Amino acid sequence: SRMKHIKRxxxxxxxxxxxxxxxxxxxxxxxxxxALLRNRRFGGGADPERAALLALYHEAxxxxxxxxxxxxxxxxxxxxxxxxxxxxxxxxxxxxxxPEELRPAYEPVLHETDPQIREIVRAADKLxxxxxxxxxxxxGNQEFLQASRELRTxxxxxxxxxxxxxxxxxFGVTLDELK
Numbered sequence: 001s002r003m004k005h006i007k008r009x010x011x012x013x014x015x016x017x018x019x020x021x022x023x024x025x026x027x028x029x030x031x032x033x034x035a036l037l038r039n040r041r042f043g044g045g046a047d048p049e050r051a052a053l054l055a056l057y058h059e060a061x062x063x064x065x066x067x068x069x070x071x072x073x074x075x076x077x078x079x080x081x082x083x084x085x086x087x088x089x090x091x092x093x094x095x096x097x098x099p100e101e102l103r104p105a106y107e108p109v110l111h112e113t114d115p116q117i118r119e120i121v122r123a124a125d126k127l128x129x130x131x132x133x134x135x136x137x138x139x140g141n142q143e144f145l146q147a148s149r150e151l152r153t154x155x156x157x158x159x160x161x162x163x164x165x166x167x168x169x170x171f172g173v174t175l176d177e178l179k
Contacts, residue, residue: 002063009132011069012147015139020059020067023128031055031124037163038120051120054112058121061090061110123158126151134171 003021032052038044059067065086073083091110095103112118133148155164170178 003059006059006062006067008067009069010067013141013143015136015141018132020062023132024056024059026128026131027058027121027124028052028055030127031121034120034124034127034160034163035117041162044116046116046120050114051117051124053109054117055121055124057106057109058125060094061087064090064093119158123155123160126154126158127160130155131171 003024004019006020008018008020008023029052031054032048035044035046035048035051038046039048065083068083072079074080095107095110098106112121130148130151133144133151136144137148
């Protein structure tokens with residue numbers, strides 16, 4: 001419930017605010033689609049529902065840690081490692097707050113070990129952030145220009161060429177342009 005109170009992109013001027021609840025829903029939908037595409041188009045074996053579930057909870061620890069801006073989070077290895085450790089503590093704290101009989105069900109959600117699912121969720125997370133940048137740029141907010149470039153470069157490492165060739169021009173279109 002507290003996810004709606006944690007704002008993303010807090011260090012930047014936004015034309016509209018995004019919270020981690022909204023972001024997590026979008027990441028979940030994207031992760032589900034990416035897993036389906038991986039399976040049906042590229043012969044993968046990812047579980048789309050598992051990817052969606054993990055994506056839905058991927059920001060949950062931020063109700064404890066808050067959202068740390070990416071440039072700060074990855075400023076150097078020491079900060080990155082300290083934040084990952086803090087995130088692990090927050091995940092464990094969330095698990096401890098659950099009734100004992102629910103913990104085994106949520107533990108693998110907060111501590112996913114499947115590398116294929118983790119990669120899908122990471123790609124979906126970056127894609128969601130990239131879409132936010134495109135929306136801000138479309139609204140005339142140039143503050144997101146550098147972030148959009150960096151995210152687009154990062155997305156190139158996930159093999160999403162087919163995805164962008166099929167859907168790339170649909171991001172940021174108006175309702176009237178959807179035909």
